[in-house]
Amino acid sequence: MIVGLHPPPSDPLLVHYYRSAFKTYLEQSGYSVSTQRMLPACIGEFLHYGRFTRLEEVSLPAILSFYEWLHIRPLKRGSGALSAMMISHYVYALKVFFHWQEQSGELLYNPMSGLRLRRVAGGNREPLSREEISALFSAAVSLKEQAMLHLFYSCGLRRSEAVRLKVSDVQVKYRLLYVRSGKGARRRVVPLTGAVAAALGAYLSQERPGGSGAFMLNQTGRPMSGNGYYLLLKEVVRRAGLHAEISPHYLRHSIATHLLGGGMDIENVREFLGHRCLESTQVYAKCNPDQLKDLWK
Template sequence: MEQLQTGTLAGFKDYLCAVGYSSGSVQMLWSCTRAFFDYREQVPANVMPADILSFYEDLQVRPSLRGEGGLSGKMVDHYLYSLRVFFDWQQAVGLVMAHPMSGLQLRRLGSGQRLPLSVAEVTALFGAARHEREHAALHLLYSCGLRRSEAVLLEPGDVWPERGVLYVRRGKGARRRVVPLASRASASLGAYLRWLAVWVPGGSPRLLVGSRSQGMTGDRLCGLVKALGKRAELKTVVTPHRLRHSIATHLLARGMSLEQVRDFLGHRHADTTQIYAHPQNVGL
């Protein structure tokens, strides 16, 4: 048993390094996963949802090793995330047939979370858009997962609807990336570019413009999506980052790998992307 766990956990550590986790996160994920197998003393293929639930309950009463009291809610979330990544890997390489965390809806205990919108809420948001500019802004922030700063710095020539791609030339950390456009995003951005050519006949240096044909500021973009949220009668405040958070969570829930979502978002490390891995039901 011990040799099997040691070999499997060593393979898990190699996998984490290969997909781009930072060294600190590799150690944290590995140690959290090992703690589970020390607790249950089972081989991965025999782990059942009830075992995960039992461990989750134990974590909430387990004393902290770094001070008085129990584990923080954020630390409990780290344990759960580690197991999810571990069994995602085990299932992907065919070592387990059924994911023991599939279908489990365990409440996240960490504070200060910015939860994603559900698919139904995103659909309502797009339904509330009335203008080409509003549709384009939503597609840039949700369908393309752009940061607010990336969206307002885009130039018309950075969007190629006919090729189905968008170029982010000035991403965070001066990193560039190519973002694929889904068919609806391509159609919407193509319609917006045609509108923009009429609205600013001499050509606009920025893709997103305000009512005075000048480049839209980040604050103005925030106000636009917040207003759309109110128009859609959503009970939560909508922000550009929340839309980026939402598409990342939805892609992960649909089965896209963490490293693919990492590249899509323009993150340097996969542990940044893990923030968006919410196990709760997002309406898919």
């Protein structure tokens, strides 16, 4: 049963304590500043909604009730309801929070463990086909644009990871790319094919000004920003004649799907993407049902 739109206040000390403690955990774990703000706010709203006096009172029905309530919760500013993307942020916050509580020994059981929530309408996006990926590379007229596509598609980087990528992180000779500060402060090594290594090396040696520092620079010689990457990709997308909604993350989504479709084990795809858990890989990639059956045996 869904609690009303404006439930009575919960214990304010409980809400404040866990918001503060969770923020400290996220900060110490290396999460971005925006994540340190957003996830504790989501957890605070959940605790307020459930009117809990102790964390042990949280149950699966309470989580499901909160999830359903998010679909009808009015916006705090303006009219309308929460977007599918925003609801997914709440779900992610709950997963991270209760995983932390279980791992730290504060909870004996993670109420989010094994929970499968229905997809929110509008949250699904078809990945790009291999033909569309080829069209993008054909439309990339500079070595810089080619390198940018390889970072997001061939290497599966997040936009924030591309922004932080240094020249020293790309070892062309050894065909390796080091992600030294991924999401949640997780590091990983991305193997490069000969063609990808050659393309990244060509940008470094022929188009990028010399010196160390950020791997990709903008037109003024400064490190490429997240918005700079987005605008560069948008121009390539325009030339290729594809739909304008394609973002760097869209390319990451597509390579995950293509790797699974090509027969790569889902655990290897998880490591390639830098995901903490397999559930995240399943969200971003269209998994072959037979692969999932084998995985969960």
